[in-house]
Amino acid sequence: MNYKWLNNIGLLPRMVQQGLALIGTREVIGKGSNRTILEWRDSLNQNGVKISGYSDDDIPWCGLFVAYLAFSRLNSPSEVPESPLWARNWASYGIKVKTAMLGDVLVFARNGGGHVGLYIAEDATAYHVLGGNQSNAVSIARIEKSRCIAICRPNYNNQPESVKQYIVAASGELSKNEQ
Secondary structure, three states, rough: OHHHHHHHHHHHHHHHHHHHHHHOOOOOOOOOHHHHHHHHHHHHHHHHOOOOOOOOOOOOOOOHHHHHHHEEEEEEEEEEEEEEOOOOHHOOOEEOOOOEEEEEEEEEEEEEEEEEEEEEEEEOOOOOOOEEEEOOEEEEEEEHHHHHHEEEEEOOOOOOOOOOEEOOOOOOOOEOOOO
């Protein structure tokens, strides 16, 4: 699906802006790791966000991606929940809301754990989620709404006008198990 319409809706939430710029960042399959992904870990650790147990991009990194974006939003370690590599820990982020809007953190249940990403849009059955480690890359994927266990909005001082629901046509496969 084409998300170029995001360029025409005004100022985007900071995490969405930064995340969109990282689309296409891919993990290295097999031996080795993408240096950019490891730099996110190193940057967070250097800035007071404890990331432990993450040595290789074969380890699920959706929480690392969101931690990098959340920290960068205000350059504050307090923006990142404890043990952010665990996707379900993001359910404690920001303000819990019932209706997802652009830039909200969405937490999903999945076999073996959870998944976390940012709301971009939705169709009748799925959220369109900007996330890391979706088919081994930063991408926008369709994830079933029924798997969502938490919707969390950042604490905004000045919420961008673009923070609202976006309904789009269903297009593309549903993600079943993000990795």
